[in-house]
Every structure is written in C-alpha cells, then in structure tokens.
Amino acid sequence: MKRWGITIPFFDRTMAESKELVTELPGLGYTDAWSAEVSGTDGFVPLALAADWAPALRLGSAIIPVSTRGPGLLAMSAATLADLAPERFVLGIGASSPVIVERWNAGEFVKPYARTRDTLRFLRKALAGEKVTERYETFEVKGFRLERAPKVPPKIVLAALRPRMLGLAAREADGAITNWLSPQDVRTVRAELGPETELIARLFVCVSEDAEKVRKLGRRMLAAYLTVPVYAAFHDWLGRGEVLRPMHEAWAAGDRKGALDAIPDEVVDALIVHGDAATCRARIEEYVANGLTTPVLAPIATGEVPMAQAVRDLAPAASTSSPAG
Template identity: 80%
Template sequence: MTRNWGMTIPFYDRSLAKSQELIAELPGLGYTDAWSAEVNGNDGFVPLAMASQWAPGIRLGSAIVPVSTRGPGLLAMSAATLADLAPGRFVLGIGSSSPAIVERWNAGEFAKPYARTRDTLRFLRRALAGEKVSERYETFEIKGFKLERAPKTAPKIVLAALRPRMLRLAAEEADGAITNWLAPEDVPKVRAEIGPGTELIARLFVCVSEDTDKVREMARWMLASYLTVPAYAAFHDWLGRGEVLRPMHEAWAAGDRQAALKAIPDEVVDALVVHGDAATCRARIRRYVDNGLDTPVLAPIPGGEVPIEQAVRDLAPVRED
C-alpha cells in the first residue's frame, strides 16, 4: 500500500471554522496529507495555513489553484508563505482551471491554458528559489520580481494534468501530476504518460453508503457538472468513454439537464465515484493504488448513512491493519 493517504480539507459538511478538531485528528488517524481545493468555496491557501498549525507534521497541498486568477507574483507570495509555515511539507498544486472559473467568475482571460501553466511553473521555480525574475514568457512578462523573503525550502510544484501533453510537462518540469474523476482502471494509462518516477495524485470522491440508488442519483449531478467541461470531456474521450458519454453531452448542450443526468450509465457512475460500506470503499481505493496511484486524496461527500466525520475516521489507513 502507498505510504501517502490524503484527505480533502475543509470538509463538505462544515466550514473551515468548524473543521479544526477533525483536521487535528488526521495525523493520528494515519492520514499523511491534507489537500485543499479552489472553485467557489474556500480559497486554496487559507485552509492549508490553518492546517499547518492544527495538524503539525502533515503534508499540505493545493489541488489546485488556477494560474489565471492570480498574478504570478501573488502566487509566489502565497506559496512562500505556506512554505514558511510548513517547511518541506507544502506542495503547490497549480493548473489551468476552466473558462467558467477564470472568465465568468473571476473576470480573467482563459487563453493558451497549456502555455500559461508552463510559463507560471517556470516563473515560480525561479521566484521561489529566491531569484530576481525579469523575463518575457509566451503568456506574460515579469519585470524585476523578487520575493522579499524566499522560503528556506522551496515547495514542490505539481500540475493539474488530464491529457498527454500536460502530463508530460508535469513529468519533465514539475514534481508531480494531479488528476481527477478517473477509475482505477484508468490509472495505468495516465501513469504511462508520466513514467514511474513522477508522483501521481488524484482526488477520489467517496460516499460511505450502501444505498446505491441514492448515491448514483446524487453522483450524476456531480459528474454532469464536471464532465461537460471541455477539458474533462476531452479527458474522458481520451480514456475511452467518448461514445458512452455522448448522449449526456448532447442532452446537456440542448439544455435538457434531466435527460443528461439519465444518460449517464450506472457503470460510469460506479467507475468514477467510490461508494459502499467503509470496507468496500477502502478496497476500491486500494485498487487505485495497486494500479499505480501514489497519493489518493479522499473527498468524502455527504448523502450517505454515515456522517462525514465518521467516514473520515472509517476510511483512515490505520484501519487497514
């Protein structure tokens, strides 16, 4: 079994302010990592800053912060702050995000996502090493930026990557790749693009529930909201689900949300969302690891018979002994 076992923070059923006690439990339960997310709830950095004090010793990572909603210098400053709070334990996860998040919600420009991610990675490498950076990149220009206080230990940087080009960039220039919404059987195909020496991280959505129909109904909403995003649609086309998901995409494009939900086959839901009792869920997570995943990052979702607080405890790796 992998030595890494991560948890998404804060938890879906509570605010960051009400998460302190459960976050503080994570190291004792056997969790090695705590990873934040950034969509339209908490930002990607503050939960990690708080966790650095609430759960000393745990590795902290952002999965992910977009490269187009903050300037490169601000990203460097935020990363340096976390690296100072958690020396050697902070991993900066960055990615291109999506047009909805970058443009519609943050009034930014979603242009050349691969190049913007690559350029930001290259800038951050230099800035977090304490260099003064003056350089024209393909997607932006930096003139004389230097961190006032560079971290003693520069954080590792990992990339959100869904398809071969970005996966190869993660392997060649970053310290790892983060992916999302994949089945255990998909892991070898992703792993083949990055090779054996690059850390592969994935967020796994988990519902501890034996009410299969209820889980599938809830999960379909989550899947439809993600898999209709162009990047995820292309990802699953590459993984081989293009035809089986075509009816969903057609119904969604026509504005028929209910038909789109019904068009997602049960087998796709069951492949992409971990569910069942806690033992079944842990066994499913082990399949990801056995197939080449280095760091599972669990994201327990509400709706099951088991409250999230208990699910966090039941899914902990210490229970594998």
C-alpha cells in the same frame, strides 16, 4: 512511504469548524491534507490553519488556477505556506476552466498549456529567491523578487488530464494531479507520466450501501464536471466518448434531466467510490495498485454516515482498529 490524503475543508463544515477533526488526521493514518479552489474557500488559508493544527501532515493545493492571480502574488502566497510548513507544502497549480477564470474572476483563459508552463517556470525562479525579469509567451515579469524567499522552495505539481500536460508535469514539475478517473484509468495516465513521477488524484467517496442514492447524487456531480470541455476531452481520451455521447447531446440541447438519465450506472460506479467503509478502502487500494501515488479522499455526505465518522472509517488505521464514533 504510503500516502493517504483527505480534502479540506470537509464538505459538511466550514474550516473554522474543522479544527478538531483536522487535528485527528495524523493519528488516523492520514499523511496529507489537500485544499481546492473553486467557489468555496480559497486554496491557501485552509492549509495555513492545518499547518498549525496538524504539524505532521503534508499540505497541498489541488489546485490554484494560474490565471486568477498575478505571478508575483501567487509566488508570495506559496512562499508564505512554505514558511509555515517547511518541506511539507506542495503547490498544486493548473489551468482551471473558462468559467472559473473568466466568468467568476474577470480573467482571460487563453493558451492554458502555455500559461501553466510559463507560471511553473516563473515560480521555480521566484521561489528560489531569484530576481525575475523575463518575457514568457503568456506574460512578462519585470524585476520581481520575493522579499522573503522560503528556505526550502516547495515542490510544484501540475493539474494534468491528457498527454501534453502530463508530459510537462513529468519533465518540469514534481508531480501531476488528476481527477475523475477509475482505477483502470490510472494505468493510462501513469503510462504518460512514467514510473517515477508522483501522481495525485482526488477520489470522491460515498460511504453508503444505498447504491441507487449514490448513483443519483453521482449523476449530478458527473454531469456538472464531464460537460466541461477539458473533462469531456479527458474522458474521450480515456475511451468513454461513445458511452457519454448521449449525455453530451442532451446537455447541449438544454435537457438537463435527460443528460443525467443518460449517464450509465457503470460510469458512476467507475468514477465514484461507494459502498461500506471496508469496500471503499479496498477500492481506493485498487487505485494505488494501478499506479496512484497519493489518493486524496473527498468524502461526500449522503446522510447515512456522519462526515466525521466517514473520515475515521476511511482512514488506513480503520482497517486494523475500530475508531470511536
């Protein structure tokens, strides 16, 4: 089955304002809707709403941090979604970042690989209805059992950027989620995962033919992400260490404008999909051809094309028909 996902909520509206557009998604050819969890909506409520509004969609979280909730609460939330959307919910978890875990949620960002691995192993048992009493490397659980385990445990996928976590996703999870990569980078990631593991990636898309406007916006987005240590390491591994060095040096010196200016056009063009809708769809297909199983589009409004129209124009059905505006 060819998958084609979208990010919810949409950038220009709240989830409460999204019902009509979410309801349209299956008819447009979208197969998946994936949430995020940073500082906007939480990762579960949008999926609970979408489960009712669009029963044909597969629903996934990309991602729920493993250190901002206790293991038991995370299992309860996942079980609730699995009950609302049987066999349609995919739980995406990951280490997240020190900013989100420590500065914003008063947690501890320690041993991110081990915490993710331990949470995955705990969730496998808990969501299967087992009573869990176990000391893991990063936490201990004593006597936890879900009051109502889901009839069908959800699949679990891991946020993974480099070989160690990608290897864990391939061995013990049902897939991997990645972010901020080019079509060519997909081949590098796929080589670590192997051919069978599902690979999911959020792709930032601007339906705009104003390349300079997109690049200006893209530089702000890229600087915010690629200066985070885990993403800096990811792009070092992908081979962009030297080309991004001037950005990192300017950022470290407190020169934010200099950091933005130091990001070359070719990096923005590699990591952000832009152009008219047909060009964007063709670019997304390049990701798929190189081994991406599930593209999850994140359309970004630039003011030229309304968000609802961009969602419709980027859909698989748009390549063969002309949806209403």
